Amino acid sequence: MTAMQPVEQRDEVEMLSLMLLIRRFEERASQQYQAQKIGGFCHLYIGQEAVVAGAVAAVRDDDYIITAYRDHAHALARGTSANACMAELFGKETGCSRGLGGSMHFFDKQHHMYGGHAIVAAHVPLAVGLAFAIKYRGEDRVTLCFFGDGAINQGAFHEALNLAALYKLPVVFICENNLFAMGTSVKRSTSLKQIVDRAEGYDIPGEIVDGMNFREVRDKIAEVVDSIRKEPHPAFLEARTYRYRGHSMSDPASYRTKEELEKYRLDDPITRLRAQLTREGKLTNGQFDLLDKRAKETALASVKFAEKSPQPPLDTLYDYTYADGAVQPGRPGSDEATQEGRQTAPSPTTSSR
Numbered sequence: 536m537t538a539m540q541p542v543e544q545r546d547e548v549e550m551l552s553l554m555l556l557i558r559r560f561e562e563r564a565s566q567q568y569q570a571q572k573i574g575g576f577c578h579l580y581i582g583q584e585a586v587v588a589g590a591v592a593a594v595r596d597d598d599y600i601i602t603a604y605r606d607h608a609h610a611l612a613r614g615t616s617a618n619a620c621m622a623e624l625f626g627k628e629t630g631c632s633r634g635l636g637g638s639m640h641f642f643d644k645q646h647h648m649y650g651g652h653a654i655v656a657a658h659v660p661l662a663v664g665l666a667f668a669i670k671y672r673g674e675d676r677v678t679l680c681f682f683g684d685g686a687i688n689q690g691a692f693h694e695a696l697n698l699a700a701l702y703k704l705p706v707v708f709i710c711e712n713n714l715f716a717m718g719t720s721v722k723r724s725t726s727l728k729q730i731v732d733r734a735e736g737y738d739i740p741g742e743i744v745d746g747m748n749f750r751e752v753r754d755k756i757a758e759v760v761d762s763i764r765k766e767p768h769p770a771f772l773e774a775r776t777y778r779y780r781g782h783s784m785s786d787p788a789s790y791r792t793k794e795e796l797e798k799y800r801l802d803d804p805i806t807r808l809r810a811q812l813t814r815e816g817k818l819t820n821g822q823f824d825l826l827d828k829r830a831k832e833t834a835l836a837s838v839k840f841a842e843k844s845p846q847p848p849l850d851t852l853y854d855y856t857y858a859d860g861a862v863q864p865g866r867p868g869s870d871e872a873t874q875e876g877r878q879t880a881p882s883p884t885t886s887s888r
């Protein structure tokens with residue numbers, strides 16, 4: 536496979552359309568959150584679309600993807616329907632996590648999207664587990680692990696990189712460096728000249744990409760994935776990007792200046808790809824408007840779908856919290872533990888709480 540093959544595999548206009556869908560979907564989600572149709576936490580990805588779009592354009596549909604809580608875009612990029620995503624935000628039974636996960640816990644096994652994880656960096660070892668499974672089974676898949684700049688100082692992150700390097704696992708660690716972890720600038724949290732230097736200490740090859748540039752992200756990941764499929768190994772990418780909105784819906788983002796935000800908005804990833812395609816005669820203004828109209832219609836239809844979907848039944852409230860029979864004191868699997876477990880750990884659904 537050559538580095539350029541994914542260009543033919545995933546049409547750029549199709550990927551522009553995906554970026555528009557992500558943006559319009561999240562604009563609707565923001566509106567519905569303000570209308571109190573969506574509860575809990577909600578973190579928007581607006582501004583960062585080129586990172587996940589570039590990544591999925593560079594891999595196969597059966598490669599694995601895992602990310603943190605800013606996850607709506609990753610599910611949409613994988614092919615989870617806007618309906619299932621919006622319904623999840625609404626906490627409805629038709630959601631991709633049956634309405635029990637919410638914004639931070641999108642999951643879609645069928646599309647190999649393994650979450651949606653709320654604890655910073657906690658999913659990075661899970662990504663290594665996915666990559667271990669690939670290598671153990673002798674497959675040529677790759678795991679893409681997305682995380683924020685805030686994850687790189689967590690212990691779990693270091694444990695994961697160490698194991699990935701020792702076992703030479705097929706995983707691409709993709710740091711979406713949007714310059715902030717909540718309200719804390721990366722300059723104040725991290726004692727590194729650049730984030731990519733974290734990988735060097737583990738002897739993992741690392742590169743920086745412009746995360747506002749779809750083509751640059753796609754081509755770099757395609758190159759890295761090509762080399763991993765030939766001979767499994769971990770790789771690290773620092774994608775420099777920016778979120779236009781606050782950390783979550785409740786953050787007015789007063790820790791940064793209007794000028795800084797404006798500088799990045801002028802470098803918008805959707806506008807950039809549109810301009811590239813228009814310049815090359817691959818897209819007319821009329822075609823772009825049609826793509827945008829379709830994205831807006833899909834997002835609006837997803838709200839209607841979520842609104843009319845049923846709530847999960849009340850007796851499923853505690854389902855999927857623990858694997859069946861997992862909560863047992865003592866040695867797992869022993870008769871004694873099983874016996875004890877039955878006495879002391881009744882199913883939450885049958886308890887009087």
Ligand SMILES: Cc1ncc(C[n+]2csc(CCOP(=O)(O)OP(=O)(O)O)c2C)c(N)n1
Nearest residue numbers: 605653654655683684685686713715716717
């Ligand atoms: C272990 C842990 N500590 C603290 C938090 C609270 N928290 C939620 S998001 C966040 C910032 C993470 O920022 P980053 O990794 O850069 O991701 P971004 O939000 O920028 O996408 C923090 C500290 C958490 N969820 N988990």
Ligand SMILES: [Mg+2]
Nearest residue numbers: 683684715716
């Ligand atoms: Mg960040």
